[in-house]
Amino acid sequence: MEKLIANYHTHTYRCGHAEGTDREFIESAIAAGIKILGFSDHSPMIFPSGHTSSFRVPAEKAGDYFDSLTALKDEYKNDIEIHIGVEAEYYPHMFDSYLEYMSAFPCEYFICGQHFIYDEEKGNSSFGKTEDVNILSSYFDNLIEAVKTEKFLYIAHPDLVNFTGDDETYAFHAKRFLKVALEYDIPLEINRLGLEDGRQYPKDIFWKCAAETGNRAIIGIDAHSPGPLSDLPMHRRCIEYAGKFGVNLIKDNILSL
Numbered sequence: 001m002e003k004l005i006a007n008y009h010t011h012t013y014r015c016g017h018a019e020g021t022d023r024e025f026i027e028s029a030i031a032a033g034i035k036i037l038g039f040s041d042h043s044p045m046i047f048p049s050g051h052t053s054s055f056r057v058p059a060e061k062a063g064d065y066f067d068s069l070t071a072l073k074d075e076y077k078n079d080i081e082i083h084i085g086v087e088a089e090y091y092p093h094m095f096d097s098y099l100e101y102m103s104a105f106p107c108e109y110f111i112c113g114q115h116f117i118y119d120e121e122k123g124n125s126s127f128g129k130t131e132d133v134n135i136l137s138s139y140f141d142n143l144i145e146a147v148k149t150e151k152f153l154y155i156a157h158p159d160l161v162n163f164t165g166d167d168e169t170y171a172f173h174a175k176r177f178l179k180v181a182l183e184y185d186i187p188l189e190i191n192r193l194g195l196e197d198g199r200q201y202p203k204d205i206f207w208k209c210a211a212e213t214g215n216r217a218i219i220g221i222d223a224h225s226p227g228p229l230s231d232l233p234m235h236r237r238c239i240e241y242a243g244k245f246g247v248n249l250i251k252d253n254i255l256s257l
């Protein structure tokens with residue numbers, strides 16, 4: 001792959017930790033030659049406990065998210081293909097009610113970004129460094145269950161869990177997940193933001209295993225401002241990262257919706 005034609009991982013200012021107008025994101029993507037731009041801000045969610053999240057589109061801004069992007073999708077239809085989705089976690093105890101809530105909106109796709117393990121109301125973040133094999137194991141169990149719902153377009157940063165133990169243990173649990181992902185033929189995301197920021201992901205051992213298993217992979221920019229959409233050297237760096245492990249990248253980064 002020479003360049004990114006499509007990106008399905010784009011946030012907006014509504015999540016509270018991204019900046020720029022919706023229009024600026026679109027203009028930046030067009031400037032970079034991106035033909036398909038998917039928005040996938042952190043999904044609004046109504047929690048059974050009444051918990052409110054500090055990193056999502058608040059429920060009261062959900063209508064505006066879909067309305068604004070729907071209008072721009074039409075306005076720019078001759079310049080770029082826009083899709084409107086969300087990045088969401090898979091929380092089994094509330095997934096049915098979550099899907100019902102989302103059915104009120106014109107949501108075209110869900111990507112799974114498992115920032116918390118099973119239940120964020122209890123604060124089980126996937127980001128914190130841990131040597132605990134139980135956390136590693138439950139993180140991948142949670143992803144396996146997410147894949148099996150068949151509701152997600154792809155899995156964002158599947159290598160998010162910040163396990164600091166040995167590679168052998170990590171690979172054992174990652175492979176349990178990779179086999180199921182392959183069976184369900186769900187693409188896995190190499191996260192460009194993580195690569196740029198030097199985060200715990202993308203994790204080399206994960207992508208080495210994914211290349212061996214043969215999983216399909218897609219690059220997600222995970223843009224939190226307009227600039228990264230047209231940062232071509234970073235796009236290239238991400239493509240090169242995938243190439244280093246022989247990861248099976250999806251042609252032109254394009255998924256059918």
Ligand SMILES: [Zn+2]
Nearest residue numbers: 087113156157
């Ligand atoms: Zn994410």
Ligand SMILES: [Zn+2]
Nearest residue numbers: 009087113222
């Ligand atoms: Zn994201």
